[in-house]
Amino acid sequence: MSTLLVGASGFLGSEVARQAAAAGHAVVGTATTTTGGWVPVDVTDRKAVRALISAVRPKLVINSTWGDWRVSADGAATVAAEAAAVGARLVHVSSDALHAGRPAPYTEDDAPTPVTVYGAAKAAAETAVTAIDPSAVVVRTSLIYGSAQGKQEQLVLGLLDGRQRGVLFTDEIRCPVHVADLAGALLELADSRFAGILNVAGPDAVSRAEFGRLIARAHGRDPSALPTGLSTDAGIGPRPLDVKLDTSLARSVLRTRLRPIAAVPGDRPADV
Ligand SMILES: NC(=O)c1ccc[n+]([C@@H]2O[C@H](COP(=O)([O-])OP(=O)(O)OC[C@H]3O[C@@H](n4cnc5c(N)ncnc54)[C@H](OP(=O)(O)O)[C@@H]3O)[C@@H](O)[C@H]2O)c1
Known part of the structure; x- marks a missing residue:
């Protein structure tokens, strides 16, 4: 299975790349530069994204980029549109930062109430991604x-x-989430029929x-x-x-376990 990881040089993206390769995916991973051996692409450059996706023709695209509005919002829409154009399954990484904050946990049904530009951009991305491809998975996550x-x-x-x-x-x-659990959840969702928003957090x-x-x-x-x-x-x-984030839905649909942070005794640095 040919898999395009947009943002593979990032913290989450590199763990997704590691797990995807270990699971047998033919991985093409991107960064903004060639550093680390990744394929360079700028998601704000529509022609470049189109050329890359036309060349790779992935079955699966996972977008774990973020940045200013043009990257987080416009770039997410571009990736979604170009993935849809080749019929690729899309998993888009969103954020809990699109919520304003309140005592009650947020479920997937809670509409964004952003109070920062970053939160607003991630909210705009969700709107674009789900409009372009209603079958896409949008994962709202927390501190990684x-x-x-x-x-x-x-x-x-x-x-x-x-x-x-x-x-x-x-x-x-x-609700911090371990990077390995989140990466595992993204790949599991990619391989499922799940469509729409899912909270994936610790x-x-x-x-x-x-x-x-x-x-x-x-x-x-x-x-x-x-x-x-x-x-x-x-x-x-x-x-x-x-x-x-209320993760009851994730716990019912995912085999991937979202580990507690407080219950990891004698943590080594890699485990926190
Ligand atoms: N980290 C958290 O605690 C946290 C919390 C909630 C949600 N999230 C979400 O989780 C996802 C992954 O976060 P992360 O912490 O792994 O991010 P990260 O380490 O900062 O990685 C960001 C990735 O995006 C790429 N990128 C940036 N600008 C780009 C552009 N214009 N065109 C193409 N690629 C671009 C970066 O490439 P370069 O390496 O070349 O710069 C890098 O691969 C993001 O969607 C973020 O919003 C993160």
């Missing part, structure tokens, strides 16, 4: 962790080493601060050295605060 290369790990280790400034918010709640709701302390502990670092504070005190404008 699982190796020292992850953005969350980089932030925590950077703060501890003084390479990064800022604080970890005590008032932002998320079962534990934790603040960014608590999550950071778990990461610090898993890397043998002192969790109490992490600077923490309120997002609302940071002067960075509105942000989604309490965003918990």
Whole structure:
């Protein structure tokens, strides 16, 4: 099966590429440059996306890119349209950041209520992708962790080493997901008849601060050295605060297990 992974050089994309290759897919993975041996493509360049998809003629396209509006929203629409043009199955990666935040967990039926440009772009992408291809899978996910290369790990280790400034918010709640579980879920969904939006996130709701302390502990670092504070005190404008994804549907349709973070005892760095 020929599989095109758009954004294969990314944190999630590289794990999807690893698992897809191990499962026997003929993988073509993209990045914005040739670094790492990936095929370069810019999703904001429609002609380039069309040329790539016409050349590869994939059966499956997984889009795990993000960036500014042109990448996250317009680029997602372009990838969806060009995938549909060759009849490819499409799995699109969305985000919990399209929700505004509230005490009750969000189900797949909850329409986006974005409060940031990133959230709005991810919401626009969902609208475009599902309109272009109603049979596509759109996975809403949360903070992705699982190796020292992850953005969350980089932030925590950077703060501890003084390479990064800022604080970890005590008032932002998320449901972090292990990168290997998420990648496995994307490939399982690709191989299924599932269509539409699915929440795929971990079962534990934790603040960014608590999550950071778990990461610090898993890397043998002192969790109490992490600077923490309120997002609302940071002067960075509105942000989604309490965003918990209800994953009951994912747990009923997926064989892939979404592991708890708090229940991984004696974590090694790769496990957090
Ligand atoms: N990380 C999280 O905690 C998190 C949380 C919720 C949702 N998500 C979603 O999960 C997905 C994967 O996130 P990630 O953390 O793995 O992202 P990442 O590591 O930043 O990777 C982003 C990928 O997008 C590619 N890309 C960026 N601009 C592009 C463009 N103009 N044209 C083509 N490709 C472009 C990058 O290529 P280069 O390597 O060449 O730059 C890279 O392969 C994204 O859709 C994101 O919105 C992530």
